[in-house]
Amino acid sequence: MIPNTNAYWLANAHVPVPLLVGYPCAIAADLALVHLEIRDGVIAQILPGDQPPPSSAPIVDLNRGQVWCCFIDLHTHLDKGHIWERSPNPTGTFEDALRIVASDSHAHWRSEDVYRRMEFGLKCSYAHGTSAIRTHIDSSGEQARISLDVFKTLKAQWADRLTLQAVSLVPLDYFMTPAGEQLADQMAAVGGVLGGLPMMGEELDAQLDRVFTLATERHLDLDLHTDESDDPNAVTLRHVAMAVLRHGFTGQVVCGHCCSLAVQSPEESLKTIQAVKQARIGIVSLPLCNLYLQGRNPIDGQRLVESIAPRQTPRWRGVTLLHELKHYGVAVAIASDNCRDPFHAYGDHDGLEVYSQSVRIAQLDAPHGDWCRAITTTPADLMRLPTLGRIGVGLPADLIVFKARYFSELLSRPQSDRIVLRQGKAIDTTLPDYTELDDLITR
Ligand SMILES: [Zn+2]
Numbered sequence: 013m014i015p016n017t018n019a020y021w022l023a024n025a026h027v028p029v030p031l032l033v034g035y036p037c038a039i040a041a042d043l044a045l046v047h048l049e050i051r052d053g054v055i056a057q058i059l060p061g062d063q064p065p066p067s068s069a070p071i072v073d074l075n076r077g078q079v080w081c082c083f084i085d086l087h088t089h090l091d092k093g094h095i096w097e098r099s100p101n102p103t104g105t106f107e108d109a110l111r112i113v114a115s116d117s118h119a120h121w122r123s124e125d126v127y128r129r130m131e132f133g134l135k136c137s138y139a140h141g142t143s144a145i146r147t148h149i150d151s152s153g154e155q156a157r158i159s160l161d162v163f164k165t166l167k168a169q170w171a172d173r174l175t176l177q178a179v180s181l182v183p184l185d186y187f188m189t190p191a192g193e194q195l196a197d198q199m200a201a202v203g204g205v206l207g208g209l210p211m212m213g214e215e216l217d218a219q220l221d222r223v224f225t226l227a228t229e230r231h232l233d234l235d236l237h238t239d240e241s242d243d244p245n246a247v248t249l250r251h252v253a254m255a256v257l258r259h260g261f262t263g264q265v266v267c268g269h270c271c272s273l274a275v276q277s278p279e280e281s282l283k284t285i286q287a288v289k290q291a292r293i294g295i296v297s298l299p300l301c302n303l304y305l306q307g308r309n310p311i312d313g314q315r316l317v318e319s320i321a322p323r324q325t326p327r328w329r330g331v332t333l334l335h336e337l338k339h340y341g342v343a344v345a346i347a348s349d350n351c352r353d354p355f356h357a358y359g360d361h362d363g364l365e366v367y368s369q370s371v372r373i374a375q376l377d378a379p380h381g382d383w384c385r386a387i388t389t390t391p392a393d394l395m396r397l398p399t400l401g402r403i404g405v406g407l408p409a410d411l412i413v414f415k416a417r418y419f420s421e422l423l424s425r426p427q428s429d430r431i432v433l434r435q436g437k438a439i440d441t442t443l444p445d446y447t448e449l450d451d452l453i454t455r
Pocket residue numbers: 087088089148237268349350
């Protein structure tokens with residue numbers, strides 16, 4: 013369908029208006045009808061769709077099919093991915109996920125195992141239409157060297173297809189040790205981002221001070237896992253915001269999850285949101301994983317500790333205050349998080365699934381508004397990738413072409429027949445076969 017020529021027109025394309033940059037849209041509509049000229053791998057012209065497209069090049073009539081820019085996946089765990097069949101999580105709880113991943117990594121995470129599972133994730137992501145991925149990397153002790161070496165190799169091998177960023181993942185007290193300082197150096201060496209898991213406690217602010225100092229010294233951005241629980245007393249996000257302000261930190265800070273914000277009183281959550289806004293922190297929500305992990309309790313309301321306990325139906329969705337954060341001017345993104353591991357049994361690194369499910373989970377509709385930016389433009393900005401995650405003249409023709417014309421069509425089917433263009437050329441969107449990993453994932 014897409015000609016293998018250097019120039020052609022994608023005619024009669026429906027482009028979500030919030031994804032367009034530098035193109036005047038007179039009417040406040042969800043979708044703009046446009047013709048896109050693709051030339052030498054970039055978007056050369058965007059013309060209004062109310063006139064026939066010029067016949068200067070072959071024309072592909074999309075009949076109002078939607079055209080998106082490629083997805084930007086801001087928060088993943090490629091190093092944990094696809095271990096479910098050898099290390100399942102029988103209770104589906106966060107606590108058991110932590111324990112089971114630790115045991116799996118101890119037993120299996122040598123170079124080849126990490127490489128092949130990470131590469132499997134990249135193949136899925138690329139075929140679904142993603143162009144940039146940030147992955148957290150479990151980084152305690154010797155695992156940092158093993159996994160970061162693999163990351164460096166894959167980053168180089170995939171450089172022409174995917175922009176990859178790595179973030180360290182350790183408990184925050186790790187940075188109080190010499191190993192923590194060494195880890196900061198390792199993250200700087202891979203052009204990465206400093207990250208970790210803050211927990212409530214007397215040492216929290218001192219730990220944050222240390223992390224901010226290490227990041228400042230090395231000119232690193234920060235990306236932290238905050239408050240992934242239903243405990244209303246978990247307010248590490250507010251402590252992170254205060255640390256940004258205390259340090260006058262000028263790097264970009266991203267905080268992921270922030271689930272507990274949704275179980276606090278409106279007064280308490282607003283205090284945090286205002287601090288987050290002032291500190292210019294970007295928030296990334298992981299709706300699929302949070303829906304999966306949060307609210308798993310037995311009938312008696314205690315923590316689930318055995319898989320045979322009579323199960324309560326979950327009462328909450330687990331996601332943070334996406335609408336309120338956005339309303340108060342905070343940059344809000346959504347991302348895929350874990351795929352087929354003890355933190356989330358499902359998932360395939362598909363940006364459309366993340367968006368589609370997030371629309372349902374968090375009601376990112378009525379109107380759809382600019383929520384399409386949450387999986388494109390906003391994460392691109394938070395990853396400092398200003399030419400990705402948007403559609404405009406002169407930008408790379410890294411696009412996804414759907415048959416679906418309207419949001420009701422886009423969000424009702426998996427769009428498995430989507431066409432992914434990279435630099436104007438249609439790529440092979442065949443997904444990797446699950447059997448590729450069979451020799452690693454024996455049970
Ligand atoms: Zn995560």
